[in-house]
Amino acid sequence: MFDIGLAVAVKYLGTGTFAPYKAKTWSYLQGAAALSPTGEVTPNYTGTMTIGYSGALGTITKLDDLLDPKFKGKIALNGDPLGSSAAMNGIFMVNKALGGSFDDVSKAVAFFKKLKDAGNFINVNPTEATIASGQTPVVIDNGYIQAGVVKQFAAAGKVWKMYTPASVGSTYNSAVSAWAPHPACARLWMEYTLGEKGADIWAQGGATPTLWVWLLKTARATSAAKGSIGTSKVVAEKATAEQTAAARAYLKTAWPAAVGTN
Structure with a gap:
């Protein structure tokens, strides 16, 4: 399992380092399709x-x-x-x-x-x-x-x-290691951190999850999360x-x- 900055993520795209995987929320994640259409690396949260x-x-x-x-x-x-x-x-x-x-x-x-x-x-x-x-x-x-x-x-x-x-700011990104001995564990972790529960934890911790805009649009963001990072849809320049x-x-x-x- 990788949690990496944008520069490192892009450097290793297409090198066989990552095992492509798209979480259920993938299509709602800001920047996911632009970063890696095949799901090699997925933007998780922004600092x-x-x-x-x-x-x-x-x-x-x-x-x-x-x-x-x-x-x-x-x-x-x-x-x-x-x-x-x-x-x-x-x-x-x-x-x-x-x-x-x-x-x-x-x-x-x-x-x-x-x-x-x-x-x-x-x-x-x-x-x-x-x-x-x-x-x-x-x-x-x-x-x-x-x-x-x-x-x-x-x-x-x-x-x-x-x-x-x-x-x-910039996104920190998740990816499954191509040589992971138990890749299913990594995929479960991605489902959790890229899903609503994971996004809520990121938000309450002060980070902006890439699922945030979708959560606001669908009125699924929790009060605690909104209280922590607000309801702005503006993403920091990167x-x-x-x-x-x-x-x-x-x-x-x-x-x-x-x-x-x-």
């Missing part, structure tokens, strides 16, 4: 990028706020953009907020260089532990991950806020596999030159 941060740091209203000295040694990006979909989308989000496009991420790289030069950006992969300890009190990551942190902070009597400068590949080719040298390596 919209955001900047999560400790409420103790005040309120972020614009990207330039991150250059403030109070953020020194505090800002982290989830992963390496050369391999992580979350990190790559974080760069796309910042780039879009700065007026850039998916075809040229140089504006984002220049901004991260400013953060690094100011001592505000740190080469640390954020985790639950680094967030809880205060090592990474500002994290650029998927919104559904941040939603979990909001709940954890609230339980501890603290506040975790989110600032989204631009609506950017880069194509080609744009992501081109960005990573540029970042291979530009990113370490700007911020160093983890």
Whole structure:
């Protein structure tokens, strides 16, 4: 069973890596037919990028706020953009907020260089532990991950806020391994996660399931799910596999030159 980002999914289409399978809801899933008409890979849920941060740091209203000295040694990006979909989308989000496009991420790289030069950006992969300890009190990551942190902070009597400068994200996709010893188990898992129950769990967790538009249209979305992610039918913009590949080719040298390596 695979749960993979868009760039990886597209890279291995047609290579014999995936065993095609279409869940019962396949025809209702946003982007499923466009991604893989044969059902090799199926988009499952979307993560919209955001900047999560400790409420103790005040309120972020614009990207330039991150250059403030109070953020020194505090800002982290989830992963390496050369391999992580979350990190790559974080760069796309910042780039879009700065007026850039998916075809040229140089504006984002220049901004991260400013953060690094100011001592505000740190080469640390954020985790639950680094967030809880205060090592990474500002994290650029998927919104559904941040939603979990909001709940954890609230339980501890603290506040975790989110600032989204631009609506950017991408789907995470499910596929059955072509060499799975028990592929029926994987197919059952896909039926569950791509079905109504799975979609409800994704939504309550802060992610947007690809079944969401259909659930809203047919009035089958639960109150809890709508309370978590709202009823908007707007899908975050996402880069194509080609744009992501081109960005990573540029970042291979530009990113370490700007911020160093983890």
